[in-house]
Amino acid sequence: MKALVSALGAGFVFGTGLWVSSMANPKKVLGFLDISGNWDASLLLTMGGAVAVTVVAFRSVLKNEKPLWSEKFELPTRRDVDLPLVAGAAIFGIGWGIAGYCPGPAITALSALSTESIVFVVAMIAGGLLHKAVTRAGSTVRQG
């Protein structure tokens, strides 16, 4: 139970950061990605501020034997740069640049019940499921 409340708290602070920084405002995000006009560099500071915290604190956290309320640290293990990584990031960026939402801001924006955020999140979930279906079909073909 402690771990679940902790996850809730982390999500709450994360979401608050998205609102404070204006990441949850798609117009602000597009102003940041639109370098051809009046570029608004603010969100560069958001990414910089967040990474400044993680780069320092992750190091000391990972010196602990295990997390406070779970058995072990679950970290990504892959180190290779492959085509799905690059193609996936490119596809994600295209969608991000169209609407101004990435996953976290889109979810917290749902709370305002704007139609565009609801449509976006439903489509985003569908996109994830589509990828799962496509890769599953692909692996069946290769194995078959």
Added chain:
Amino acid sequence: MHDFTPISALAGGALIGLASVWLLAANGRIAGVSGILHGLFSPPVAEWRAWFISGLLLAGLAWQAAGAPVPLREGFPLVWAAAAGLLVGFGTRMGGGCTSGHGVCGLGRLSARSLVAVIVFMASGMASVYVTRHLLGVAS
């Protein structure tokens, strides 16, 4: 440059970083929102994912309850919102992360994979907004 808001941008970023440190220190998990969300639709579902997502939603409700400004966009075509959502969902699964997982957490772990992903999605995001806003004239 207009609408430059360095203080709130930096403060919000620090909160996002702190939340990511919290989730790693307490739960041993990477705060990658796309992965957490997609995991909800891929059984067996680990409960903590639902709690984290609920926290994101609660933050939005608390923000509004506190009377803070909620900038809603008017007139953005829903068909574009749907297309963008599909691309974001598909791309984040294929690339194994988004702005939070590769950006905030991956860069924090000094992962070369994440650095490549961040450079690619920043560049394609900038190209995409140029095409949709300035070439196709989509009102955003």
